[in-house]
Amino acid sequence: MAWQPDRLLEGFEALELPALDDYDGRVVATLVRAPVPEAPRGAVLYVHGFIDYFFQRHMADRFAAEGYAFYALDLRKHGRSLLPHQHACFCKDISEYYFDITRALAEIDTEVLLAGHSTGGLVCSLYKKEGQLQDRVRALWLNSPFFDWKEAHKGKLRVAQMLGWFAPFMNDPKAVLPAYVRSLHNNWDGEWDFDLTLKPLNGFPAYFGWVRAIFEAHAKVHAGLGLKIPVLSMHSDEADLILDWRQVSSWSRTLGTNVSVLQFPGALHDLVLSRSEIRDEVFRQLFGWSAGHMS
DSSP states (O other): OOOOEEESSSTTEEEEEEEEETEEEEEEEEEEEESSSSOOTTTTEOOOOOOOOOOOOHHHHHHOOOOOOOOEETTTTTTGGTTTOOOOTTTSTTTTHHHHHHHHHHHHHOEEEEEEEEHHHHHHHHHHHHHHHHHEEEEEEESOOOOOOOHHHHHHHHHHHHHHOTTTEEEEOOOSHHHHHHBBBHHHTSBBOTTTTSOTTTTOOOOHHHHHHHHHHHHHHHTTTOOOOOOOOOOEOTTOOOSOOOOOOOOHTTSSEEEEEETTTOOSSSSSSSSHHHHHOOOOOHHHHHHOOOO
């Protein structure tokens, strides 16, 4: 396979990363890059969240302006990588995504700042602990990492977790809040344009096998990962419609010995999609931190 013009973002390029067939059949991931003439500060690899994909052009532009080569990965069964025969956004184990990240890191072929949003933050944290090319991850930037379920939902989710052992494709078709997509997309209350077939207003079903996989991944984080690299974890406050910021703050500190945690009151769940003054502060803090920890 070769790099091709990206079908979603003009000026970007995409590379399909085939994987071994799984229980759904054919599997691919997709690596996206913003071509830049030089990148004196190294490379960043961004991994999206659940029912999500990479569309944040302005984030890539900010990294490029700071001297980074920017890459983003659409994981298997998400976004550009979702194939018609697949269960959307599904995995039986978080480690299924490790292969996608390993292929991306092999293509980038240098150490990276590994960046993850929400479920992507969970995946990236565990990859640094367990992934094949974990030594190429120089630092972690976590944007509202998904390290726990909201307490109010845990009772029902534990039932789904148990059912997920025996019926992984049983699902809740209304598990996703339309209010979040409404807060983002410029069709409603947001300022962003993204593909509503890949990040739909009502989401995709939440499969119980995926719920079980997330519980198992959370347990690993809660037990402590012992990471030695610098970690920057960022979160909002009650303005986050998806996660409880207190849990994000608390569990982030279990990742390792060199963890910085920052709060951005009033921010959206995806901090870089917040209103301009908040996202500008997010980037200011991020690049200040990275200058001190990746130089």
